[in-house]
Amino acid sequence: MPARRHKSKSKSPNPSAHANSLSKQGMHKSDDSMAVSSSLNTLLPNHSPITARSQSRMHLENGENDLELNLLAEDERRQARQGVEGYGPEPAHDATKRPISTKDKKAMVLLCVLYLIQGVPLGLALGSVPFILKDHLSYSQLATFALSSYPYSLKLLWSPIVDSVFLPSIGRRKSWIIPMQLVVGTLMLYISLNVQRLLDHPGDYVYELTFVFTSLVFISATQDIAVDGWALTLLSHDNLSYASTCQTIGLNTGYFASFTVFLAFNSVEFTEKWGVPHLTLSAYLKFWSGVCYLVTFWLLFFKKEDKEPATDADMSIMGVYKTIWSICKLKHIQSLVIMHLFAKLGFAANDAASSLKMVEKGFKREDLALAVLIDFPFQILGGYFAANWSRGDRPLRPWVIAFWPRLAFALMATLIVYWFPTPPISSGFFVFLIVHTVLSSFSSTVQFVGISAFHTRVSDPLIGGTYMTLLNTFTNLGGTWPKWFILKGVDAFSVATCKAMEAGIEISIKANECVSDYGKSMCREIGGECVTETDGYYLISAACMTFGVAFLIFYIIPTARKLQELPASVWRVKVD
Structure with missing residues (x-):
């Protein structure tokens, strides 16, 4: 596809338009994971698709207001900027709001459908499929499959190209x-036609499963970049x-459906x-594959995209990458990046393995799904209160404070796994799990909203989208990169023995896999029984929480x- 031609930036007569273009091109959603704004620390990994886009878009509008200040005199600009940067009272909103036009309503429906198509494969790759594979794979093999979630946290790397x-x-x-949705539909159709082969013996097809779902997440992330950009012109x-x-x-x-x-x-x-009726994975994938094709062909033949006016202010691909590099060279940005990359390590073991451990101990998948569904409205309510709490002059304060309950809930989740009752579990214990999930989810939501509010506050309005996407990328990576090491470590530090009888004599066979369903089934095939001497999950969990407390006290706080005491001026970058 040809790239749009760009004229020399020295000839650009409109710096405001130039900056607005920068903001639009960088405006993309962050990924956290990749699953709901808060992680259900007890019941599912920290992969939720909901992100800080709402604040990012609000910041875009504020950025546009800030750009208009360039046309004012210095004194007028200083006074007007008070309402934009949060240094003074915000200007009063227009009391008479115009009703939503029919065009905007249709655009909103279209955006919902496009995001729905994106959420379906994410819900499969980050939610249900790992739990289906849990019965057949070791933790090391699950660690390999977990790599499929990484592309959603790395969209910044190729978003300027899109x-x-x-x-x-x-x-x-x-x-x-259009091409991304066609590929998504084709990949889901391919999986549906090969699901019997892939899932009957997934241990033989770990790399194929990982490749297919990594491709699925990568294509969905690319589609997300384009949909984010289209939203800026679809809506008034x-x-x-x-x-x-x-x-x-x-x-x-889409995510909760999948x-x-x-x-x-x-x-x-x-x-x-x-x-x-019982719903198979094959039938579910075929249905959504057909939906992808129908929506894509409708876009191709019946939906016309309004042409964006070509201006001299459009940024080149290299221009956006240079801007990103300029931001990364700021010393306080580097401190913030280090903080983000290791901040979630304290509860990484809980996010990655606790729910899998409970399923291993007999917690039914349908009970897990019910627990997630019950928690969902509490997440929305928690987000509302957390947003009000994070509106002050120190948005990082609630983010830092919420570390303590989140670490405490991670410890509690480890103890729940250790003392998990023999199934069937009682109603009282299930209610306890729900309460624990809701409270830990709320602490995660407070952190999510708090750090997003801080990112919104410090991002340079001239390049607000790029700035926000960069900061959110490192936030998401902090929750994504440890997962592979956590799941690998569970197997590496586990010591188990498969005890079997041979000729009337009991023999013991060392088997690191014996702590997982996969290892237990292998042991049963030779007529043995797994006896776990050391479960690596508890060692990894203890190591993560110890590091988390130390890093919180000596670095994060x-x-x-x-960082939150720095003036807004030091967060600005010079755009050539």
């Missing part, structure tokens, strides 16, 4: 959305804030108990105190 390269005859955003300026609402509705619906709803209807016990 913004700048396109076919004018098709449209700037449709040039990417007055209704731009509704883009975050569309993202929330679409992604959450995780909560699918796990429930895929369970034989659930379908027999409630008398509903003093660094956060310094």
Whole structure:
């Protein structure tokens, strides 16, 4: 696809338009994971698709207001900037808001559908499939499959290309959305046709499963970049804030359909108990593959993309990468990046392995799905209160304070795994798990909203989108990169013995895999029984929490105190 031609920046007569283009091109959603704004620290890994886009888009609008200040005199600009940067009272909002136009309503429906299509494969790759594979794979093999979630945290690396390269005859955003959705539909169709082979013996096809789902997440992440950019032009300026609402509705619906709803209807016990049809993974994938194709062909033949005006201010691909590098060279940004990369390590073992351990000990997948569903409305409510708490002059304060309960809930989750009762579990214990999940989820939500508020405050309005995406990328990486090492470590530090009888004599065979369902099944095949001497999960969990407490006390707390006291001017970068 040809790249848009760019004229020399020295000839650009409109610095405001230039900066606005920068903001648009960098405006992309962060990934956390990759699953709901908060991680369910007890019941599922920290991969949720909901991110800080709402604040990012609000910041975009504020950035546009800031750009208009360039046309004012210095004194007028200083006074007007008070309402933009948070140094003074915000200007009063227009009391008479125009109703949403029919065009905007149709655009909102379209955005919801596009985000829905994106949420379906994410819910499979980050939610339900790892729990399905848990019965057949070791933790080391699950660690390999966990690599499939990484692309969603690395979108910043190729987002400038998606913004700048396109076919004018098709449209700037449709040039990417159409082929990406066709590929997503094709990949889901391929998996549906091969699901029996892949899941009957997944240990023989770990790398194929990892490659297919990594591709699925990568393509979905690329589609997400294009949809984010299209949202800025699909909606009118007055209704731009509704883009975050569309993202929330679409992604959450798709994610929970593929995780909560699918796990429930895929369970034989659930379908027999409630008398509903059993839903296979193959049928589910074929359905959504057909939806992808239908929506894509409708976009191609019936939806026309409005052409964005070509201006001299458009950024080149290299221009955006240079801007990103300029931000990374700021000393306080480097301190913030170090803090982000290791901040979540304290509860990384809980996020990556606790839910898998409980399933291993007999916690049913349909009960897991029900627990996630119950927690969902509490996440929304918690996000509202957390947002109010993070509006002060020190948005990092709630983020730092929430570390303590989140670490405490991680410790409690480890103890729950250790003393997990023999199934079937009682109603009282299930209620206890729900309460623990809701409270730990709230602490995670407080952290998510607090750090997003801080990112919004410090991001340079001239390049708000790029700045926000960069900071959110490192935040998401902090929760993503440890997972592979955690799951590998569980197997590496586990010591188990498979005791079997041979000719009337008991023999013992060392088997690191004996702590997982996969290892236990291998032991049973030779007529033995697994006896775990050391479970690496507890060692890894203890190491993570110890590091988390030390890093919080000696680095995060003093660094956060310094960062939030810095004036806004030091966070600005010079754009050539």
